[in-house]
Amino acid sequence: MSTETGPVIDAEPRSHRIAPGPKGLPFLGNLPQFGKNPLAFFERLRSHGDLVGWRFGPNSCVYIADPDCIGELLTETERSFDQPALGIAFRTVMGNGVVVARGTDWRRKRSLVQPSVRPKQVRSYAATMASSAAEMADTWSDGERVDVKREMAALTQRIAVRTIFGVDTAADAEAMGRAMDVAQREIGKEFAGVGALLPDWVPTPGRARIRKAAAVIDAEVGRVVARHRDGGHERPDLLSRLLTAVDETGAHLTDREIRDETVTLYIGGHETTSSTLVWAWYLLSRNPRVRTALAGELDRVLGDREPEFDDYARLTYTQSVVKETLRLYPTIWLVTGVAKEGARIGGVPMPEGTRVWTSQWVTQRDARWFPEPEEFRPERWDPETGDDIAEYAWFPFGGGPRVCLGTRFAMVEAVLILAVLARRFELDVDPGVVGPVPSLTLQPDRDVLATVRAR
Numbered sequence: 447m448s449t450e451t452g453p454v455i456d457a458e459p460r461s462h463r464i465a466p467g468p469k470g471l472p473f474l475g476n477l478p479q480f481g482k483n484p485l486a487f488f489e490r491l492r493s494h495g496d497l498v499g500w501r502f503g504p505n506s507c508v509y510i511a512d513p514d515c516i517g518e519l520l521t522e523t524e525r526s527f528d529q530p531a532l533g534i535a536f537r538t539v540m541g542n543g544v545v546v547a548r549g550t551d552w553r554r555k556r557s558l559v560q561p562s563v564r565p566k567q568v569r570s571y572a573a574t575m576a577s578s579a580a581e582m583a584d585t586w587s588d589g590e591r592v593d594v595k596r597e598m599a600a601l602t603q604r605i606a607v608r609t610i611f612g613v614d615t616a617a618d619a620e621a622m623g624r625a626m627d628v629a630q631r632e633i634g635k636e637f638a639g640v641g642a643l644l645p646d647w648v649p650t651p652g653r654a655r656i657r658k659a660a661a662v663i664d665a666e667v668g669r670v671v672a673r674h675r676d677g678g679h680e681r682p683d684l685l686s687r688l689l690t691a692v693d694e695t696g697a698h699l700t701d702r703e704i705r706d707e708t709v710t711l712y713i714g715g716h717e718t719t720s721s722t723l724v725w726a727w728y729l730l731s732r733n734p735r736v737r738t739a740l741a742g743e744l745d746r747v748l749g750d751r752e753p754e755f756d757d758y759a760r761l762t763y764t765q766s767v768v769k770e771t772l773r774l775y776p777t778i779w780l781v782t783g784v785a786k787e788g789a790r791i792g793g794v795p796m797p798e799g800t801r802v803w804t805s806q807w808v809t810q811r812d813a814r815w816f817p818e819p820e821e822f823r824p825e826r827w828d829p830e831t832g833d834d835i836a837e838y839a840w841f842p843f844g845g846g847p848r849v850c851l852g853t854r855f856a857m858v859e860a861v862l863i864l865a866v867l868a869r870r871f872e873l874d875v876d877p878g879v880v881g882p883v884p885s886l887t888l889q890p891d892r893d894v895l896a897t898v899r900a901r
Contacts, residue, residue, distance in 0.1 A: 488805040492509075492808050496510065519783055520838065521845065524848070538657060539656065541709065544556050575605055576862045601863065609715065630887065632653075633656070713887075714852035722856075727894070731873055743763040764861050772842040778887065785800040843856070
Protein backbone atom coordinates (compact mmCIF):
# COMPACT_ATOMS: atom_id res chain seq x y z
CA MET A 447 0.00 0.00 0.00
CA SER A 448 1.38 3.41 -0.94
CA THR A 449 1.25 6.29 1.53
CA GLU A 450 1.88 10.03 1.43
CA THR A 451 5.03 11.18 3.20
CA GLY A 452 3.40 13.14 6.00
CA PRO A 453 1.01 15.93 6.95
CA VAL A 454 1.20 19.50 5.74
CA ILE A 455 2.47 21.72 8.57
CA ASP A 456 1.75 25.44 8.44
CA ALA A 457 4.56 27.73 9.48
CA GLU A 458 3.77 30.65 11.79
CA PRO A 459 6.52 33.25 11.37
CA ARG A 460 7.14 32.55 7.68
CA SER A 461 5.19 31.36 4.67
CA HIS A 462 6.90 27.98 4.40
CA ARG A 463 5.09 24.71 4.88
CA ILE A 464 6.05 21.08 4.45
CA ALA A 465 4.42 19.84 1.27
CA PRO A 466 3.79 16.11 0.82
CA GLY A 467 6.27 14.47 -1.54
CA PRO A 468 5.93 11.51 -3.90
CA LYS A 469 4.20 8.40 -2.62
CA GLY A 470 6.45 5.71 -1.24
CA LEU A 471 6.36 2.02 -0.38
CA PRO A 472 5.90 0.39 3.01
CA PHE A 473 9.22 0.21 4.92
CA LEU A 474 11.25 1.33 1.88
CA GLY A 475 9.49 4.67 1.54
CA ASN A 476 11.01 6.62 -1.37
CA LEU A 477 14.33 4.75 -1.27
CA PRO A 478 13.82 2.97 -4.63
CA GLN A 479 13.13 6.31 -6.36
CA PHE A 480 16.07 7.94 -4.63
CA GLY A 481 18.40 5.04 -5.38
CA LYS A 482 17.58 4.93 -9.08
CA ASN A 483 18.72 8.53 -9.64
CA PRO A 484 19.26 10.73 -6.55
CA LEU A 485 19.72 13.93 -8.57
CA ALA A 486 16.52 13.44 -10.56
CA PHE A 487 14.68 12.50 -7.37
CA PHE A 488 15.75 15.70 -5.63
CA GLU A 489 14.68 17.68 -8.71
CA ARG A 490 11.30 15.98 -8.45
CA LEU A 491 11.06 16.89 -4.76
CA ARG A 492 11.84 20.50 -5.62
CA SER A 493 8.82 20.54 -7.96
CA HIS A 494 6.63 19.91 -4.90
CA GLY A 495 7.90 22.97 -3.01
CA ASP A 496 10.78 24.41 -1.01
CA LEU A 497 10.13 22.13 1.98
CA VAL A 498 8.99 18.64 1.03
CA GLY A 499 8.32 15.57 3.16
CA TRP A 500 9.52 12.15 2.06
CA ARG A 501 10.81 8.90 3.58
CA PHE A 502 14.25 7.32 3.39
CA GLY A 503 13.25 3.80 4.28
CA PRO A 504 11.32 4.09 7.56
CA ASN A 505 12.91 7.45 8.41
CA SER A 506 10.96 10.72 8.15
CA CYS A 507 12.77 13.28 6.01
CA VAL A 508 12.32 16.84 4.80
CA TYR A 509 13.97 18.14 1.63
CA ILE A 510 14.74 21.88 1.51
CA ALA A 511 15.53 23.97 -1.60
CA ASP A 512 15.21 27.60 -0.48
CA PRO A 513 18.59 29.34 0.21
CA ASP A 514 17.32 30.92 3.45
CA CYS A 515 16.32 27.49 4.74
CA ILE A 516 19.60 25.98 3.55
CA GLY A 517 21.43 28.72 5.46
CA GLU A 518 19.52 27.78 8.60
CA LEU A 519 20.49 24.12 8.23
CA LEU A 520 24.17 24.95 7.66
CA THR A 521 24.54 27.63 10.33
CA GLU A 522 22.54 25.75 12.96
CA THR A 523 24.53 22.54 12.62
CA GLU A 524 25.87 21.57 16.06
CA ARG A 525 23.17 23.64 17.81
CA SER A 526 19.96 22.39 16.22
CA PHE A 527 21.14 19.62 13.89
CA ASP A 528 23.47 16.66 14.28
CA GLN A 529 25.63 14.98 11.70
CA PRO A 530 23.78 11.84 10.55
CA ALA A 531 25.10 8.36 11.18
CA LEU A 532 26.35 7.63 7.68
CA GLY A 533 26.61 4.14 6.22
CA ILE A 534 29.20 1.54 7.17
CA ALA A 535 31.00 1.97 3.83
CA PHE A 536 31.51 5.71 4.42
CA ARG A 537 32.55 5.21 8.04
CA THR A 538 34.98 2.42 7.15
CA VAL A 539 36.86 4.75 4.82
CA MET A 540 36.47 8.12 6.56
CA GLY A 541 36.60 6.91 10.15
CA ASN A 542 35.66 9.57 12.68
CA GLY A 543 37.48 12.53 11.18
CA VAL A 544 36.48 16.16 11.41
CA VAL A 545 33.85 15.72 8.65
CA VAL A 546 32.03 13.04 10.68
CA ALA A 547 32.74 13.90 14.33
CA ARG A 548 30.18 15.64 16.51
CA GLY A 549 30.04 18.04 19.44
CA THR A 550 33.11 18.40 21.64
CA ASP A 551 35.03 15.81 19.62
CA TRP A 552 34.37 17.80 16.42
CA ARG A 553 35.42 21.10 18.00
CA ARG A 554 38.68 19.59 19.25
CA LYS A 555 39.54 18.03 15.90
CA ARG A 556 38.65 21.15 13.96
CA SER A 557 40.95 23.24 16.16
CA LEU A 558 43.80 20.80 15.47
CA VAL A 559 43.26 20.45 11.71
CA GLN A 560 42.37 24.03 10.79
CA PRO A 561 45.86 25.56 11.24
CA SER A 562 47.27 23.23 8.57
CA VAL A 563 45.01 24.69 5.86
CA ARG A 564 45.04 28.38 6.78
CA PRO A 565 45.86 30.88 3.99
CA LYS A 566 49.51 31.12 5.07
CA GLN A 567 49.89 27.36 4.72
CA VAL A 568 48.03 27.24 1.40
CA ARG A 569 50.45 29.87 0.08
CA SER A 570 53.32 27.52 0.87
CA TYR A 571 51.67 24.72 -1.15
CA ALA A 572 50.94 26.86 -4.22
CA ALA A 573 54.38 26.37 -5.78
CA THR A 574 53.92 22.58 -5.59
CA MET A 575 50.50 22.85 -7.23
CA ALA A 576 51.82 24.95 -10.12
CA SER A 577 55.04 22.98 -10.64
CA SER A 578 53.17 19.66 -10.64
CA ALA A 579 50.79 20.98 -13.30
CA ALA A 580 53.74 22.27 -15.34
CA GLU A 581 55.32 18.81 -15.21
CA MET A 582 52.13 17.36 -16.69
CA ALA A 583 51.97 20.08 -19.34
CA ASP A 584 55.52 19.20 -20.39
CA THR A 585 54.35 15.67 -21.22
CA TRP A 586 51.48 16.81 -23.47
CA SER A 587 51.92 17.48 -27.19
CA ASP A 588 49.77 18.98 -29.92
CA GLY A 589 47.31 16.46 -31.36
CA GLU A 590 47.78 13.94 -28.54
CA ARG A 591 44.75 12.00 -27.28
CA VAL A 592 44.26 12.02 -23.49
CA ASP A 593 41.85 10.55 -20.96
CA VAL A 594 40.95 13.71 -19.05
CA LYS A 595 39.70 11.87 -15.96
CA ARG A 596 42.89 9.83 -15.74
CA GLU A 597 45.15 12.84 -16.34
CA MET A 598 43.45 15.07 -13.76
CA ALA A 599 43.34 12.26 -11.21
CA ALA A 600 47.05 11.56 -11.67
CA LEU A 601 47.88 15.24 -11.31
CA THR A 602 45.85 15.88 -8.16
CA GLN A 603 47.11 12.61 -6.65
CA ARG A 604 50.66 13.80 -7.22
CA ILE A 605 49.90 17.13 -5.57
CA ALA A 606 48.16 15.38 -2.67
CA VAL A 607 51.07 13.07 -1.86
CA ARG A 608 53.51 15.97 -2.10
CA THR A 609 51.55 18.48 -0.01
CA ILE A 610 49.86 16.13 2.44
CA PHE A 611 52.41 13.33 2.82
CA GLY A 612 55.59 15.11 1.77
CA VAL A 613 56.59 12.19 -0.46
CA ASP A 614 57.09 12.02 -4.20
CA THR A 615 56.84 8.50 -5.56
CA ALA A 616 54.33 7.11 -8.04
CA ALA A 617 53.67 4.11 -5.81
CA ASP A 618 52.36 6.30 -3.01
CA ALA A 619 49.86 7.97 -5.32
CA GLU A 620 48.81 4.88 -7.28
CA ALA A 621 48.08 2.58 -4.35
CA MET A 622 46.00 5.22 -2.56
CA GLY A 623 44.31 6.22 -5.82
CA ARG A 624 43.20 2.69 -6.69
CA ALA A 625 41.84 2.11 -3.20
CA MET A 626 40.02 5.45 -3.20
CA ASP A 627 38.41 4.65 -6.56
CA VAL A 628 37.00 1.42 -5.12
CA ALA A 629 35.88 3.19 -1.96
CA GLN A 630 34.10 5.94 -3.86
CA ARG A 631 32.15 3.50 -6.01
CA GLU A 632 31.09 1.33 -3.09
CA ILE A 633 30.06 4.27 -0.91
CA GLY A 634 27.84 5.53 -3.71
CA LYS A 635 26.28 2.09 -4.27
CA GLU A 636 25.54 1.53 -0.59
CA PHE A 637 24.22 5.03 -0.01
CA ALA A 638 21.71 4.88 -2.87
CA GLY A 639 20.62 1.27 -2.38
CA VAL A 640 18.98 -1.05 0.10
CA GLY A 641 22.40 -1.45 1.74
CA ALA A 642 21.78 1.90 3.41
CA LEU A 643 19.12 0.23 5.55
CA LEU A 644 21.05 -2.94 6.41
CA PRO A 645 22.61 -3.29 9.88
CA ASP A 646 26.39 -2.92 9.97
CA TRP A 647 26.91 -6.60 10.74
CA VAL A 648 25.23 -7.86 7.55
CA PRO A 649 27.97 -9.03 5.13
CA THR A 650 27.73 -8.00 1.48
CA PRO A 651 30.21 -8.20 -1.42
CA GLY A 652 30.37 -4.39 -1.49
CA ARG A 653 31.27 -4.20 2.18
CA ALA A 654 34.00 -6.78 1.64
CA ARG A 655 35.45 -4.62 -1.14
CA ILE A 656 35.29 -1.56 1.10
CA ARG A 657 37.16 -3.33 3.90
CA LYS A 658 39.84 -4.43 1.46
CA ALA A 659 40.22 -0.89 0.08
CA ALA A 660 40.31 0.58 3.59
CA ALA A 661 43.06 -1.87 4.54
CA VAL A 662 45.19 -0.57 1.65
CA ILE A 663 44.51 3.02 2.71
CA ASP A 664 45.39 2.22 6.34
CA ALA A 665 48.63 0.53 5.30
CA GLU A 666 49.70 3.38 3.02
CA VAL A 667 48.94 6.08 5.57
CA GLY A 668 50.58 4.07 8.35
CA ARG A 669 53.71 3.60 6.29
CA VAL A 670 54.01 7.32 5.56
CA VAL A 671 53.31 8.29 9.18
CA ALA A 672 56.03 5.92 10.37
CA ARG A 673 58.45 7.41 7.84
CA HIS A 674 57.71 10.90 9.18
CA ARG A 675 58.22 9.90 12.78
CA ASP A 676 61.47 8.12 12.01
CA GLY A 677 62.78 11.10 10.06
CA GLY A 678 63.55 13.11 13.15
CA HIS A 679 63.25 16.52 11.45
CA GLU A 680 60.47 18.99 10.74
CA ARG A 681 58.73 18.84 7.35
CA PRO A 682 56.49 21.46 5.69
CA ASP A 683 53.72 19.06 4.66
CA LEU A 684 50.21 18.77 6.09
CA LEU A 685 50.86 15.42 7.77
CA SER A 686 53.78 16.85 9.73
CA ARG A 687 51.57 19.69 10.96
CA LEU A 688 48.99 17.17 12.15
CA LEU A 689 51.63 15.10 13.93
CA THR A 690 52.87 18.13 15.89
CA ALA A 691 49.47 19.70 16.62
CA VAL A 692 48.32 19.72 20.25
CA ASP A 693 44.96 20.57 21.78
CA GLU A 694 44.31 22.83 24.77
CA THR A 695 45.25 20.01 27.15
CA GLY A 696 48.58 19.46 25.37
CA ALA A 697 47.43 16.15 23.84
CA HIS A 698 48.36 15.11 20.30
CA LEU A 699 46.08 13.38 17.81
CA THR A 700 46.15 9.61 18.22
CA ASP A 701 47.41 7.34 15.43
CA ARG A 702 43.82 6.53 14.48
CA GLU A 703 42.89 10.22 14.45
CA ILE A 704 45.93 10.98 12.30
CA ARG A 705 44.81 8.33 9.85
CA ASP A 706 41.22 9.66 9.71
CA GLU A 707 42.23 13.30 9.22
CA THR A 708 44.83 12.39 6.62
CA VAL A 709 42.27 10.49 4.56
CA THR A 710 39.83 13.40 4.90
CA LEU A 711 42.46 15.85 3.64
CA TYR A 712 43.43 13.50 0.83
CA ILE A 713 39.87 13.24 -0.45
CA GLY A 714 39.39 17.00 -0.12
CA GLY A 715 42.66 17.75 -1.88
CA HIS A 716 42.46 15.10 -4.59
CA GLU A 717 39.01 13.69 -5.32
CA THR A 718 37.10 16.96 -5.28
CA THR A 719 39.61 19.01 -7.29
CA SER A 720 40.13 16.25 -9.84
CA SER A 721 36.40 16.02 -10.54
CA THR A 722 36.03 19.81 -10.73
CA LEU A 723 38.80 20.05 -13.32
CA VAL A 724 37.29 17.30 -15.48
CA TRP A 725 33.96 19.13 -15.54
CA ALA A 726 35.75 22.43 -16.25
CA TRP A 727 37.50 21.00 -19.33
CA TYR A 728 34.20 19.48 -20.49
CA LEU A 729 32.39 22.82 -20.17
CA LEU A 730 35.21 24.85 -21.74
CA SER A 731 35.31 22.52 -24.73
CA ARG A 732 31.61 23.15 -25.35
CA ASN A 733 31.78 26.91 -24.83
CA PRO A 734 34.36 28.48 -27.19
CA ARG A 735 33.49 32.01 -26.07
CA VAL A 736 34.39 31.20 -22.46
CA ARG A 737 37.53 29.38 -23.53
CA THR A 738 38.66 32.43 -25.51
CA ALA A 739 37.95 34.76 -22.58
CA LEU A 740 39.91 32.49 -20.23
CA ALA A 741 42.88 32.39 -22.59
CA GLY A 742 42.78 36.18 -22.84
CA GLU A 743 43.06 36.60 -19.08
CA LEU A 744 45.89 34.08 -18.83
CA ASP A 745 47.84 35.83 -21.59
CA ARG A 746 47.25 39.23 -20.00
CA VAL A 747 48.13 38.26 -16.41
CA LEU A 748 50.80 35.60 -16.95
CA GLY A 749 52.30 36.11 -20.38
CA ASP A 750 54.89 33.36 -20.83
CA ARG A 751 55.40 32.49 -17.16
CA GLU A 752 53.78 30.00 -14.81
CA PRO A 753 51.37 31.29 -12.13
CA GLU A 754 52.38 31.91 -8.54
CA PHE A 755 50.23 32.22 -5.44
CA ASP A 756 49.94 36.01 -5.77
CA ASP A 757 48.46 35.53 -9.25
CA TYR A 758 45.44 33.79 -7.75
CA ALA A 759 43.85 37.10 -6.78
CA ARG A 760 44.55 38.54 -10.25
CA LEU A 761 43.03 35.59 -12.12
CA THR A 762 39.46 36.68 -11.48
CA TYR A 763 37.96 35.18 -14.63
CA THR A 764 39.75 31.88 -14.01
CA GLN A 765 38.25 31.89 -10.52
CA SER A 766 34.84 32.55 -12.07
CA VAL A 767 35.28 29.59 -14.43
CA VAL A 768 35.94 27.34 -11.42
CA LYS A 769 32.99 28.79 -9.47
CA GLU A 770 30.64 28.36 -12.41
CA THR A 771 31.86 24.79 -12.89
CA LEU A 772 31.14 24.10 -9.21
CA ARG A 773 27.69 25.60 -9.64
CA LEU A 774 26.75 23.33 -12.53
CA TYR A 775 28.65 20.24 -11.35
CA PRO A 776 29.12 20.52 -7.58
CA THR A 777 31.59 17.88 -6.47
CA ILE A 778 29.80 17.58 -3.14
CA TRP A 779 26.18 17.28 -4.19
CA LEU A 780 24.40 16.55 -0.92
CA VAL A 781 24.13 17.98 2.61
CA THR A 782 22.09 16.34 5.34
CA GLY A 783 21.52 16.74 9.07
CA VAL A 784 19.36 15.24 11.82
CA ALA A 785 17.06 17.53 13.79
CA LYS A 786 17.61 17.89 17.52
CA GLU A 787 14.85 18.78 19.96
CA GLY A 788 13.44 22.22 19.16
CA ALA A 789 14.88 22.46 15.65
CA ARG A 790 13.07 24.61 13.08
CA ILE A 791 13.54 25.32 9.38
CA GLY A 792 11.83 28.31 7.78
CA GLY A 793 9.77 28.71 10.93
CA VAL A 794 8.49 25.14 10.66
CA PRO A 795 9.17 22.78 13.60
CA MET A 796 11.29 19.77 12.70
CA PRO A 797 10.43 16.86 15.00
CA GLU A 798 13.47 15.42 16.75
CA GLY A 799 15.10 12.76 14.59
CA THR A 800 13.81 14.18 11.30
CA ARG A 801 16.50 13.98 8.66
CA VAL A 802 16.79 17.21 6.67
CA TRP A 803 18.33 17.05 3.19
CA THR A 804 19.39 19.55 0.56
CA SER A 805 21.30 19.27 -2.71
CA GLN A 806 23.70 21.73 -4.32
CA TRP A 807 22.80 20.17 -7.67
CA VAL A 808 19.18 21.33 -7.46
CA THR A 809 19.46 24.72 -5.77
CA GLN A 810 22.42 25.83 -7.86
CA ARG A 811 20.44 25.08 -11.04
CA ASP A 812 17.29 26.89 -9.88
CA ALA A 813 16.23 29.71 -12.25
CA ARG A 814 15.01 31.77 -9.29
CA TRP A 815 18.57 32.22 -8.10
CA PHE A 816 20.52 31.86 -11.36
CA PRO A 817 19.08 33.31 -14.58
CA GLU A 818 19.54 30.90 -17.50
CA PRO A 819 20.65 28.24 -15.01
CA GLU A 820 21.75 25.67 -17.60
CA GLU A 821 24.10 28.17 -19.28
CA PHE A 822 27.82 28.06 -18.48
CA ARG A 823 28.32 31.77 -17.83
CA PRO A 824 31.32 32.64 -15.61
CA GLU A 825 30.50 36.35 -15.99
CA ARG A 826 27.73 35.90 -13.44
CA TRP A 827 30.52 35.80 -10.81
CA ASP A 828 32.11 39.10 -11.80
CA PRO A 829 32.41 41.13 -8.56
CA GLU A 830 31.37 44.36 -10.32
CA THR A 831 28.95 43.39 -13.08
CA GLY A 832 27.85 39.89 -12.09
CA ASP A 833 24.50 38.62 -10.82
CA ASP A 834 23.18 39.39 -7.36
CA ILE A 835 23.44 35.85 -5.99
CA ALA A 836 21.53 35.00 -2.84
CA GLU A 837 23.55 33.76 0.10
CA TYR A 838 23.47 29.95 0.25
CA ALA A 839 22.15 29.67 -3.31
CA TRP A 840 25.74 28.53 -4.07
CA PHE A 841 27.26 26.27 -1.43
CA PRO A 842 29.61 23.72 -3.04
CA PHE A 843 31.76 23.71 0.12
CA GLY A 844 28.85 23.69 2.56
CA GLY A 845 28.72 26.59 4.99
CA GLY A 846 28.31 27.64 8.59
CA PRO A 847 30.53 26.23 11.34
CA ARG A 848 31.13 23.01 9.40
CA VAL A 849 32.15 24.64 6.14
CA CYS A 850 34.82 22.59 4.37
CA LEU A 851 38.20 23.35 5.93
CA GLY A 852 39.91 22.78 2.60
CA THR A 853 37.89 25.39 0.67
CA ARG A 854 40.84 27.75 0.16
CA PHE A 855 43.19 24.88 -0.70
CA ALA A 856 40.74 23.48 -3.28
CA MET A 857 40.03 26.83 -4.95
CA VAL A 858 43.71 27.81 -5.21
CA GLU A 859 44.62 24.34 -6.50
CA ALA A 860 41.92 24.30 -9.18
CA VAL A 861 42.66 27.85 -10.36
CA LEU A 862 46.44 27.37 -10.54
CA ILE A 863 46.18 24.01 -12.34
CA LEU A 864 43.71 25.40 -14.85
CA ALA A 865 45.94 28.46 -15.38
CA VAL A 866 49.06 26.37 -16.01
CA LEU A 867 47.40 23.97 -18.47
CA ALA A 868 44.99 26.33 -20.25
CA ARG A 869 47.79 28.85 -20.84
CA ARG A 870 49.50 26.26 -23.07
CA PHE A 871 46.69 24.05 -24.36
CA GLU A 872 43.06 23.65 -25.23
CA LEU A 873 41.32 20.30 -24.76
CA ASP A 874 38.74 19.36 -27.40
CA VAL A 875 36.57 16.87 -25.55
CA ASP A 876 34.92 14.26 -27.76
CA PRO A 877 31.30 14.95 -28.77
CA GLY A 878 28.51 13.53 -26.69
CA VAL A 879 26.85 14.34 -23.40
CA VAL A 880 28.72 13.41 -20.23
CA GLY A 881 26.29 12.79 -17.39
CA PRO A 882 26.87 13.00 -13.63
CA VAL A 883 27.09 9.99 -11.31
CA PRO A 884 26.47 10.88 -7.64
CA SER A 885 28.81 8.76 -5.55
CA LEU A 886 31.07 10.08 -2.78
CA THR A 887 31.68 12.95 -5.21
CA LEU A 888 29.94 13.87 -8.46
CA GLN A 889 31.74 11.89 -11.15
CA PRO A 890 31.37 11.71 -14.97
CA ASP A 891 29.42 8.67 -16.14
CA ARG A 892 31.99 7.72 -18.77
CA ASP A 893 35.55 8.28 -19.84
CA VAL A 894 36.18 11.88 -20.89
CA LEU A 895 38.48 11.65 -23.91
CA ALA A 896 39.97 14.72 -25.57
CA THR A 897 42.43 15.90 -28.18
CA VAL A 898 45.17 18.25 -26.97
CA ARG A 899 45.54 21.44 -29.00
CA ALA A 900 48.58 23.62 -28.43
CA ARG A 901 47.76 27.33 -28.18
